[in-house]
Amino acid sequence: MELDFPHGKKLRLLIGDITRIRVDAIVNAANSGLRGGGGVDGAIHRTGGPDIMRELDGIRASSGGCPTGSAVVTGAGALPAKYVFHAVGPIYHDGSRGEPERLASCYRTCLELAEQHGVRSISFPAISTGVYGYPIEEAAAIALETIASHLRSPGCPIQDVLVVLFDEGAYAVHARVAQGRATSSRSAESL
Numbered sequence: 001m002e003l004d005f006p007h008g009k010k011l012r013l014l015i016g017d018i019t020r021i022r023v024d025a026i027v028n029a030a031n032s033g034l035r036g037g038g039g040v041d042g043a044i045h046r047t048g049g050p051d052i053m054r055e056l057d058g059i060r061a062s063s064g065g066c067p068t069g070s071a072v073v074t075g076a077g078a079l080p081a082k083y084v085f086h087a088v089g090p091i092y093h094d095g096s097r098g099e100p101e102r103l104a105s106c107y108r109t110c111l112e113l114a115e116q117h118g119v120r121s122i123s124f125p126a127i128s129t130g131v132y133g134y135p136i137e138e139a140a141a142i143a144l145e146t147i148a149s150h151l152r153s154p155g156c157p158i159q160d161v162l163v164v165l166f167d168e169g170a171y172a173v174h175a176r177v178a179q180g181r182a183t184s185s186r187s188a189e190s191l
């Protein structure tokens, strides 16, 4: 599914393995210790190789890690990208402990990092919807709204934002959320 924004910018939803899709920057669903893990994090380190963890070791040594809702930048090792943005999503409790704001902040921070690094194409996984337990429909609404609002902002140089879903169920939820919002406001641009 593809949504169009001003000046040819696009938001695309697709099913796949985020480590296999060529973009300028891949977003990782990391933890605040930046120590690697399973899910997306495991796949990124497995495919990208040890250089990525070596860089994270340096970041951890100098800053202690990365706060929830923020992200740090490394190279991409053997991945088909220039950068990995390691974003730390919130662990979901009941939704009243700042989870929505922190999840939105992950997406916003990565889009700002993309601009700072001259990134034209960026891929996101569904941050926090795996081990961290964020209900996928709520997470999808936050992710898509935050990305859409950034793509609408004047002067945003990012051309292509991909949301890469790992299975058909996750894709269907995201497509429904995107479609629902686009239809209710009669334009994909007002997602």
Ligand code: APR
Pocket (backbone or CB within 6 Å): 016, 017, 018, 019, 029, 030, 031, 035, 036, 037, 038, 039, 040, 041, 042, 043, 089, 125, 126, 127, 128, 129, 130, 131, 132, 133, 134, 164, 165, 166, 167, 170
């Ligand atoms: N490509 C795209 N999506 C993937 C991939 C992949 N290769 N592998 C898993 N996913 C999907 C999951 O199905 C889920 O919907 O990414 C989403 C996020 O799941 P997690 O990777 O578990 O991330 P998160 O919920 O944010 O939990 C982060 O898990 O691996 C650890 O170190 C990580 O502690 C951190 C925590």
